[in-house]
Amino acid sequence: xxxxxxxxxxxxxxxxxxxxxxxxxxxxxxxxxxxxxxxxxxxxxxxxxxxxxxxxxxxxxxxxxxxxxxxxxxxxxxxxxxx
Amino acid sequence: xxxxxxxxxxxxxxxxxxxxxxxxxxxxxxxxxxxxxxxxxxxxxxxxxxxxxxxxxxxxxxxxxxxxxxxxxxxxxxxxxxxxxxxxxxxxxxxxxxxxxxxxxxxxxxxxxxxxxxxxxxxxxxxxxxxxxxxxxxxxxxxxxxxxxxxxxxxxxxxxxxxxxxxxxxxxxxxxxxxxxxxxxxxxxxxxxxxxxxxxxxxxxxxxxxxxxxxxxxxxxxxxxxxxxxxxxxxxxxxxxxxxxxxxxxxxxxxxxxxxxxxxxxxxxxxxxxxxxxxxxxxxxxxxxxxxxxxxxxxxxxxxxxxxxxxxxxxxxxxxxxxxxxxxxxxxxxxxxxxxxxxxxxxxxxxxxxxxxxxxxxxxxxxxxxxxxxxxxxxxxxxxxxxxxxxxxxxxxxxxxxxxxxxxxxxxxxxxxxxxxxxxxxxxxxxxxxxxxxxxxxxxxxxxxxxxxxxxxxxxxxxxxxxxxxxxxxxxxxxxxxxxxxxxxxxxxxxxxxxxxxxxxxxxxxxxxxxxxxxxxxxxxxxxxxxxxxxxxxxxxxxxxxxxxxxxxxxxxxxxxxxxxxxxxxxxxxxxxxxxxxxxxxxxxxxxxxxxxxxxxxxxxxxxxxxxxxxxxxxxxxxxxxxxxxxxxxxxxxxxxxxxxxxx
Numbered sequence: 001x002x003x004x005x006x007x008x009x010x011x012x013x014x015x016x017x018x019x020x021x022x023x024x025x026x027x028x029x030x031x032x033x034x035x036x037x038x039x040x041x042x043x044x045x046x047x048x049x050x051x052x053x054x055x056x057x058x059x060x061x062x063x064x065x066x067x068x069x070x071x072x073x074x075x076x077x078x079x080x081x082x083x
Numbered sequence: 084x085x086x087x088x089x090x091x092x093x094x095x096x097x098x099x100x101x102x103x104x105x106x107x108x109x110x111x112x113x114x115x116x117x118x119x120x121x122x123x124x125x126x127x128x129x130x131x132x133x134x135x136x137x138x139x140x141x142x143x144x145x146x147x148x149x150x151x152x153x154x155x156x157x158x159x160x161x162x163x164x165x166x167x168x169x170x171x172x173x174x175x176x177x178x179x180x181x182x183x184x185x186x187x188x189x190x191x192x193x194x195x196x197x198x199x200x201x202x203x204x205x206x207x208x209x210x211x212x213x214x215x216x217x218x219x220x221x222x223x224x225x226x227x228x229x230x231x232x233x234x235x236x237x238x239x240x241x242x243x244x245x246x247x248x249x250x251x252x253x254x255x256x257x258x259x260x261x262x263x264x265x266x267x268x269x270x271x272x273x274x275x276x277x278x279x280x281x282x283x284x285x286x287x288x289x290x291x292x293x294x295x296x297x298x299x300x301x302x303x304x305x306x307x308x309x310x311x312x313x314x315x316x317x318x319x320x321x322x323x324x325x326x327x328x329x330x331x332x333x334x335x336x337x338x339x340x341x342x343x344x345x346x347x348x349x350x351x352x353x354x355x356x357x358x359x360x361x362x363x364x365x366x367x368x369x370x371x372x373x374x375x376x377x378x379x380x381x382x383x384x385x386x387x388x389x390x391x392x393x394x395x396x397x398x399x400x401x402x403x404x405x406x407x408x409x410x411x412x413x414x415x416x417x418x419x420x421x422x423x424x425x426x427x428x429x430x431x432x433x434x435x436x437x438x439x440x441x442x443x444x445x446x447x448x449x450x451x452x453x454x455x456x457x458x459x460x461x462x463x464x465x466x467x468x469x470x471x472x473x474x475x476x477x478x479x480x481x482x483x484x485x486x487x488x489x490x491x492x493x494x495x496x497x498x499x500x501x502x503x504x505x506x507x508x509x510x511x512x513x514x515x516x517x518x519x520x521x522x523x524x525x526x527x528x529x530x531x532x533x534x535x536x537x538x539x540x541x542x543x544x545x546x547x548x549x550x551x552x553x554x555x556x557x558x559x560x561x562x563x564x565x566x567x568x569x570x571x572x573x574x575x576x577x578x579x580x581x582x583x584x585x586x587x588x589x590x591x592x593x594x595x596x597x598x599x600x601x602x603x604x605x606x607x608x609x610x611x612x613x614x615x616x617x618x619x620x621x622x623x624x625x626x627x628x629x630x631x632x633x634x635x636x637x638x639x640x641x642x643x644x645x646x647x648x649x650x651x652x653x654x655x656x657x658x659x660x661x662x663x664x665x666x667x668x669x670x671x672x673x674x675x676x677x678x679x680x681x682x683x684x685x686x687x688x689x690x691x692x693x694x695x696x697x698x699x700x701x702x703x704x705x706x707x708x709x710x711x712x713x714x715x716x717x718x719x720x721x722x723x724x725x726x727x728x729x730x731x
Contacts (some may be wrong), residue, residue: 041418
């Protein structure tokens with residue numbers, strides 16, 4: 001069976017995973033920190049929450065841009081990469 | 084009175100339903116083969132498929148449930164928006180392209196691509212059915228919730244209507260019509276949510292004493308010391324008030340029922356003590372139910388006394404003592420609210436000794452900074468606790484939302500409706516942009532509803548349509564009709580996913596004979612009707628349950644049963660067929676079992692004390708997702724030798 005993954009895709013996934021895990025852990029263990037209002041009177045909960053949504057859209061668009069043209073040099077064929 | 088069925092609403096509702104059915108009938112003529120029925124011949128353009136993803140995914144729980152939860156508790160509802168969107172990142176970066184490459188009709192096809200194992204198809208088919216049915220219940224309940232205020236029909240009528248319309252859509256043309264219904268609904272939902280948000284920002288905030296019916300809730304006080312009745316009578320306008328006796332519990336909770344001896348007006352009040360020690364009475368509302376008799380106490384006499392509760396949800400203070408602030412910008416909406424004070428309404432139930440049940444709704448002035456922070460909803464209060472186990476419930480839910488999306492069968496089958504992997508990827512990107520944009524709007528709409536003066540204190544699911552009603556009757560009709568198509572789109576997808584699993588994964592493998600194209604489609608159509616009927620029955624049976632709560636179940640089961648198999652198949656060459664079967668079954672049964680034994684289910688479904696529950700917290704994901712992975716890995720290792728020998 002052939003597996004092909006985009007390295008760019010997995011890297012972008014890792015970026016989002018770190019951002020999301022940070023958000024969940026911040027809310028779970030330091031909820032009072034989300035009440036600070038560092039920018040424009042907006043609190044951390046809203047800034048981070050909107051940030052995650054915008055990040056999802058931006059990462060998706062970057063991925064679309066990087067992988068345009070379908071399977072290309074950014075991909076690794078599983079099994080071939082090891083040879 | 085919060086609801087009156089309106090002529091405009093009925094007309095718009097009928098137009099939307101008519102257009103939807105028309106599309107189904109028209110498209111139905113083009114889809115006769117199984118490739119047409121299950122996957123629309125793989126010919127759906129990626130842009131349409133992307134918007135259809137949004138139409139498929141943004142269910143009644145997203146629109147009605149999240150907006151309602153935000154309107155009643157603030158930021159906590161938005162945590163669902165964040166989790167639901169995050170799951171799409173897994174779908175895009177990990178699942179989308181392999182899913183398209185490996186499968187043909189169902190998600191089981193992809194799992195089975197390497198093995199050709201009946202067991203995998205059966206296990207994945209059963210898990211598809213279980214997840215889809217759990218997901219169907221809240222959609223059907225949502226339909227019943229909607230038709231009552233919109234068309235003045237009973238709950239069960241709404242459920243039966245949705246069931247009938249959806250069975251028609253699916254049976255006439257399967258995936259082709261389902262896709263176009265979802266596309267239409269996704270587009271309408273996003274466009275009109277944007278318009279509603281723009282209207283909301285233009286209207287701005289205003290300090291008010293009461294809701295859109297023009298009634299102003301009163302405050303009495305400060306009360307002088309001494310006996311309550313004497314104290315009340317010494318106040319201006321208090322001379323005619325007489326205390327109506329109730330159980331002692333009323334007084335213990337600081338609640339009082341007065342009758343005006345001159346006008347006959349009935350009112351209820353709750354006690355509030357200021358930090359300075361002054362005592363005030365704030366006007367409340369109550370419903371007292373005894374047998375079939377229902378008494379509403381909500382102020383006013385004669386024609387001014389409402390039949391139902393009065394609409395609520397207002398701002399009591401704006402920054403710098405202002406009384407009005409408009410228009411608002413995208414950011415100043417939040418920074419203004421942060422410095423304001425909101426009146427949230429909370430309910431409390433009193434079981435009286437005379438057999439009656441009193442539900443009293445009281446005003447709770449709450450700083451804006453509190454409604455914009457997490458941890459106010461009972462389900463999320465655990466994050467403010469010092470015990471780790473309370474925090475685990477939150478972590479578990481956020482994990483299930485993250486892992487669940489890419490494991491939902493009705494989402495996965497959309498990958499077979501486009502022509503290739505590039506189209507699968509592009510449509511996911513369009514889906515993420517559309518869904519992400521909508522979820523950003525949920526925070527505006529939810530908080531807008533919280534301060535709209537139009538909320539029904541008894542029903543959080545109606546917050547978004549009622550926000551629209553506070554703008555105009557036409558907007559209310561449009562938003563309600565869209566909410567109804569929201570249910571139609573998602574239910575069509577779910578029934579199609581179930582029917583596909585029954586036909587392609589279960590029947591085809593159990594009979595052991597190769598089914599012809601026509602047989603597959605016929606079995607799927609019969610299965611659609613059967614699943615539709617079951618969904619209608621469950622929707623009527625579970626009508627009291629909260630919509631978003633049930634969707635959380637479906638996500639947990641999907642993530643525990645399906646995600647380990649999908650991920651390991653793609654990333655670990657040691658995966659065996661037996662490992663996949665064991666992983667799917669253990670993940671599904673453990674998460675299902677956990678849910679059935681949890682405190683939430685004890686309290687809300689069985690009516691038993693929550694303390695008797697057998698699981699330490701309610702959300703299973705943080706235990707059962709790793710358990711699914713572990714089972715798959717262990718069984719794969721144990722069966723690896725056998726597979727190698729067979730292959731040799």
